[in-house]
Ligand code: HEM
């Protein structure tokens with residue numbers, strides 16, 4: 001297969017960027033999107049040009065680093081897949097493909113397609129944890145967790161923090177990310193003690209980073225490589241209301 | 252513990268970070284808090300719209316019926332009408348100011364736009380909330396100028412012998428106006444000497460351009476509410492995945508009822524059923 005790629009190039013955080021066009025040939029439908037960019041980079045290096053910088057690590061959809069806006073969709077056209085899991089057979093032979101970095105103020109571009117997702121780390125630091133005393137391995141059955149709660153927690157825990165939710169949201173809101181963390185820990189007994197502080201602090205951290213608000217467009221859910229549902233945002237909001245009520249009552 | 256009064260005789264002293272002001276800054280000023288306020292005020296306005304629409308349906312009963320109802324609202328309620336008006340204004344202003352603030356902040360959250368951005372499942376209604384909202388604002392002002400202040404357009408006699416013509420002729424006689432001259436909406440009186448709201452509405456909707464404005468704006472209101480109602484139920488944390496389709500259906504049903512009720516009056520005047 002052959003493609004014409006229009007890729008964003010930007011030398012550093014402050015340099016102005018521009019779109020650059022490259023033709024690439026010899027791609028098979030079984031290659032992933034990242035493998036195609038690898039081939040393009042090899043070609044660029046052979047020609048003595050600068051390779052395209054992009055983030056990647058696991059290449060199996062679990063690390064969340066391969067952030068790319070492909071043809072106007074975060075992680076490309078395939079649902080429930082990260083860019084590294086996107087096959088070239090999803091595109092028509094000879095297609096023009098536009099590749100941009102995540103465009104969210106809170107994710108500054110470091111270089112080309114690579115962005116700084118440190119904002120997510122800071123949101124996690126504000127409440128995406130449970131405080132427990134460590135020690136010996138706890139007894140497996142000491143803390144019973146009902147199956148539906150465990151499933152609810154695991155569905156949310158699938159979040160790999162890739163940032164596609166904020167990248168795809170017309171409001172650049174990372175509420176799906178925040179809600180996945182709040183929903184994950186809030187579904188488990190270990191998460192109850194800090195539940196109301198967590199909702200408050202993580203939303204505050206989200207806003208501090210400059211993300212937008214949620215309008216329930218549902219774009220995040222469609223872009224999420226783990227197909228996390230906006231239902232968790234509903235849950236986050238009700239935790240948030242409970243937290244506000246608790247703060248009134250208990251001061 | 253923390254809100255206990257330090258001096259039992261003096262004002263309540265809050266430790267830093269725990270005053271009502273700090274509470275409001277934390278919870279109400281966040282994106283989630285502001286959105287919850289937009290949703291709550293929106294739903295309260297929907298409540299008003301339902302009541303308003305049901306009241307309007309008295310047009311189908313008799314001139315007597317709607318005129319009496321309007322008289323009740325304007326005169327019998329006394330100062331309460333001003334409480335209601337103030338409350339509505341506060342809801343309306345809170346709703347649109349916060350909605351616009353959130354939108355501005357969202358715009359700032361993506362300083363560099365995408366060359367191409369495709370949406371996968373956002374509905375047209377959701378994407379046009381801002382614009383349908385702006386039209387509703389303009390329409391609300393127009394509606395008040397039209398029926399509350401009577402500044403848009405005067406009533407004039409039309410077909411001989413119908414109700415409106417009688418009312419207009421009566422005023423012309425009373426005020427020594429030349430036959431054929433127009434009468435201000437607010438001067439129309441019924442036999443009991445009350446403001447004749449019935450004749451005013453008929454006069455309004457017999458005018459094609461006015462009917463057209465009302466119809467278009469009701470369509471846009473339907474669009475705004477078809478997303479707004481279901482979205483606010485989610486914003487308030489009331490529906491999860493299982494009930495979201497029900498919330499969407501409820502949104503359409505409520506918005507549709509408001510639409511049908513209001514449009515029925517315009518259509519009935521046009522069709523000559525209400526005259
Ligand atoms: C009768 C008048 C109105 C009613 C009943 C109404 C109702 C609603 C409701 C129920 C929502 C959903 C809130 C949520 O998603 O939680 C909403 C959202 C919205 N409204 Fe209104 N609205 C009215 C007038 C207006 C006006 C005058 C404006 C603007 C000038 C406006 C702008 C918006 C915007 C921009 C949103 C979306 C907020 C966002 O999520 O970004 N609305 N409205």
Ligand code: FES
Nearest residue numbers: 059063064066084
């Ligand atoms: S490279 Fe790890 S998720 Fe794509």
